[in-house]
Amino acid sequence: MITNTSNAALTAPSAGSESGQSLSRRQATMTYVHQYGIIVAFFLLCVGLSLSSEYFLTPKNIINVLRQTSINGILAIGMTLVILARGIDLSVGSVLALSGIVAASLATGETPQPAYVAIAAGLGVGLACGLVNGLVISRLSVPPFVATLGMLSVARGLTYIYSEGMPIPDLSQSFLWLGQGRIWQIPVPVIFLAATFIIFWVVLNKTVFGRYIYAVGGNERSARTAGIGTKKVLVAVYGLAGMLAGLGGLILTARTTAGLPQAGQSYELDAIAAVVIGGTSLNGGVGTIRGTLFGALIIGVINNGLDLLGVSSFYQQVVKGCIIVCAVLLDPARRSRD
Amino acid sequence: MKQEPKPAPGLDPDRVASLLLDAEGVTKAFNGVPALRHGVLRLRPGSVHALCGGNGAGKSTFLSILMGILQRDDGDIRVDGREVHFKNPRQALEAGISIITQELSPVKGMTVAENLYLGREPRALGCFVNHRRLNAMAAELLDRLGFRIQPTSLMSSLSLAEMQLVEIAKALTHDSRILIMDEPTSAIGQHETELLFKAVRQLRSIGAGIIYVTHRMTEIFELADDYTVFRDGAFVVSGAIREIDxxxxxxxxxxRDAASQFRTVASVKVNRKERPLLETRGYACGPKFGEVNLTLHPGEVVGIYGLLGSGRSEFLQALFGLETGVKGELRVNGERVRVRSPKDAMRQGMALVTEDRKASGLVLPLSVTENIAMSSLDRWSTAGFVRTRQEGQGVQEMVDKFKIRTASVQMPVQYMSGGNQQKVVLGRWLQTRPRLLLLDEPTRGIDEGAKQEIYRFMTEFTSAGGAIIMVSSEVDEVLGMSDRVLVFRRGFPCRESREGSLTREELVHLAA
Known part of the structure; x- marks a missing residue:
């Protein structure tokens, strides 16, 4: 214990005038490597796969990968907000299912509701679940892991209660467009992913709210002392993550052409994986949404590539697991923190 | 640890020893950038050796090498005359070198005795911990040192100072002969400091060598026998304390020469007939502190002195809306106000610099810009979007004003020195245009140069009509900076004094 106290304080060379400058330059280089390393890794992966399979780089396959990535990508963007705020949301898979079922129930039957009603309901359900998470975490001081673990179970249970355990098929054409439509040959889910990415990139990089998320995640006590309404920020963050889970639920329901009560199981883990591969720190306050996008794309490409190479899906899980751990191992920011 | 008799001269000529530690020409560079160019330290047994230097002087790097946390590039380190190369902290510990730092990491859920012998517990039947023996060993050790701490108390129930004493005792269980103390008093009050000093002196008397790092001059002159100064990564000078002032x-x-140390009170005119900036009447908060009646006029500095746990910090926290259950009356500019959150406090023109800038001041992974802008974003944004240009100007203004040394304002504040970090906190608050500054230990753990700049800033701030409440455990600072001093004892303000009417001794006596 004596040996390990405050290594951080001792190892970080104190920044005098000159050494401080070079240190920060080194820091800047490391941040640079870190930010773009993931992109380089992604493209190397693509080059490797295109050499192994001629089918990989065809437009059809690329669109396929993007569509497969879209739901995880959207969930991962919500998860990025949560993890940046030093939290975790284990409930997104269940919330996705609940939103999907509620939307499906409105978009089916003899006289289905218009698609926008179903969509609003789905998003609303997701938002509501997220707000509950946020309130329980910020007002009642329940740790995020526990609160969202509770929501994971509650939302899944509500899904089965609401659907009586049965799938809800026969959805209206206008609703199915969400999952199956195309705009200029681009699948609608991919467009949703792109739009979500752009919106939340702006939120995190350009708005006061985005700044507050980083501040609350980096050090909640400091943020509070600085006059930031930390509880409101947390409620908003979980609310948004829930709403994005709702959006994922809508898209998944439309793609599978039915509301499935068992949908989205363990999706939260893929979302967390994308965020972690993308370089966001589980300690909060450090990370980018671009990293998350590429994290999600890497997962999508690996799944697709291994499919193309004829590797069984059992092995795919092993590979994905190894990549998650390696991504964190190779993270230079992490090393300097130790 | 056994008594180390002073070797008679000429008795053992081969041993370069009589020196516990002899480091010469130690260098270390990070990616080609030298952090330590020439580290020298000669530690005699039975001495307290002050290692002095500003932030960035290379002390930390030197100590890290000594502790085996970093490996040196070049140079010699001899312990008891034997050349050593520690690859990790464990080897250093085995060679008898222990460190006690400001950031302790005890296992808080365990007892004192369990912490003392962590990993080396006496066993029963090979796998069970023999608690009776463990407690007896611990009691014997604590007793021998004169520490009044129960071996069976939980670590979490101890004060910071008591934890530090436990750390010292723990170093002894390792039979350490070289003890490094890195700012051990930065978080504790005067009374605890005296306990600590007693322990240090006792260690010295049994032949241990203590390397003592502190920014506090008073302590150096009270405690140390020798000194060594590092500056800009290199050894500058060393000698005996009694030969330097x-x-x-x-x-x-x-x-260079230090400029006028403290604030010249006479340079700021305080008009006590003017409406007070802040008034508290019967201001109290549960068991934390009670009945503070304080009137603060523009231009005034009120110093608050008290031991750890005397309610001094809690009083500032309460004013800033960070405590619940506050009773009594609070007036700002003559108007009665309620402050329930930092935001309310900011609206009343208050700003709080907390005592622990890393835990509750800064957001370490964020940049200088983000840290400074944090509390002014309402002003620097339109419809929720940050106006980066305005923000950049506001930040640059503070960087220039406080001479914050940073290669880039995009650099995370965690890599800055303590003094620069503190200036970032001050810069943030100054941008909120406060009239009342609440400063909790504003110069803790920062170097002499930065201290002077903060003192200058305080003078400037009060000259411009602001007022300051400053909590500090440094007697000289409290007396030197304040118009009046309020002494807190066990949660109650026990004496208010006019400037100049209180001596050091009285102050310490009142607080204890």
Whole structure:
């Protein structure tokens, strides 16, 4: 214990005038490597796969990968907000299912509701679940892991209660467009992913709210002392993550052409994986949404590539697991923190 | 640890020893950038050796090498005359070198005795911990040192100072002969400090060598026998404390003469007939502190002195809306106000610099810009979008004003020195345009140069009509900076004094 106290304080060379400058330059280089390393890794992966399979780089396959990535990508963007705020949301898979079922129930039957009603309901359900998470975490001081673990179970249970355990098929054409439509040959889910990415990139990089998320995640006590309404920020963050889970639920329901009560199981883990591969720190306050996008794309490409190479899906899980751990191992920011 | 008799001269000529530690020409560079160019330290057994230097002087790097946390690039380190190369902290510990730092990491859920012998518990039947024996060993050790701490108390129930004493005792269980103390008093009050000093002196008397790092000159002159000064990564000078005075030592540390130390109270006119900026009447908060009646006029500095746990910090926290259950009356500019959150406090023109800038001041992974802008974003944004240009100007203004040394304002504040970090906190608050500054230990753990700049800033702030409440455990600072001093004892303000009417001794006596 004596040996390990405050290594951080001792190892970080104190920044005098000159050494401080070079240190920060080194820091800047490391941040640079870190930010773009993931992109380089992604493209190397693509080059490797295109050499192994001629089918990989065809437009059809690329669109396929993007569509497969879209739901995880959207969930991962919500998860990025949560993890940046030093939290975790284990409930997104269940919330996705609940939103999907509620939307499906409105978009089916003899006289289905218009698609926008179903969509609003789905998003609303997701938002509501997220707000509950946020309130329980910020007002009642329940740790995020526990609160969202509770929501994971509650939302899944509500899904089965609401659907009586049965799938809800026969959805209206206008609703199915969400999952199956195309705009200029681009699948609608991919467009949703792109739009979500752009919106939340702006939120995190350009708005006061985005700044507050980083501040609350980096050090909640400091943020509070600085006059930031930390509880409101947390409620908003979980609310948004829930709403994005709702959006994922809508898209998944439309793609599978039915509301499935068992949908989205363990999706939260893929979302967390994308965020972690993308370089966001589980300690909060450090990370980018671009990293998350590429994290999600890497997962999508690996799944697709291994499919193309004829590797069984059992092995795919092993590979994905190894990549998650390696991504964190190779993270230079992490090393300097130790 | 056994008594180390002073070797008679000429008795053992081969041993370069009689030196516990002899480090010469130690260097270390990070990616080609030298952090330590020439580290020298000679530690005699039975001595307290002050290692002095501003932030960035290379002390930390040197100590890290000594502790085996970093490996040196070049140079010699001899312990008891034997050349050593520690690859990790464990080897250093085995060679008898222990460190006690400001950031302790005890296992808080365990008892004192369990912490003392962590990993080396006496066993029963090979796998069970023999608690009776463990507690007896611990009691014997604590008793021998004169520490009044129960071996069976939980670590979490101890004060910071008591934890530090436990750390010292723990170092002894390792039979350490070289003890490094890195700012051990930065978080504890005067009374605890005296306990600590007693322990240090006792260690010295049984032949241990203590390397003592602190920014506090008073402590150096009270405790140390020898000193060594590092500046800009290199050894500058060393010698015996009795052969140097405070002024010369400071000059060696900062490389130039220190300007006028404290605030010249006479330079700021306080008009007590003017409406007070802040008034508290019967201001109390549960068991934390009670009945503070304080009137603060523009231009005034009120110093608050008290031991750890005397309610001094809690009083500032309460004013800033960070405590619940506050009773009594609070008036700002003559109007009665309620402050329930930092935001309310900011609206009343208050700003709080907390005592622990890393835990509750800064967001370490964020940049200088983000940290400074944090509390002014309402002003620097339109419809929720940050106006980066305005923000950049506001930040640059503070960087220039406080001479914050940073290669880039995009650099995370965690890599900055303590003094620069503190200036970032001050810069943030100054941008909220406060009239009342609440400063909790504003110069803790920062070097002499930065201290002077903060003192200058305080003078400037009060000259412009602001008022300051400053909590500090440094007697000289409290007396030197304040118009009046309020002494807190066990949660109650027990004495208010006019400037100049209180001596050091009285102050310490009142607080204890």
């Amino acid at each position: 405070r002024r010369h030592l400071i000059r060696q540390i900062i490389g």
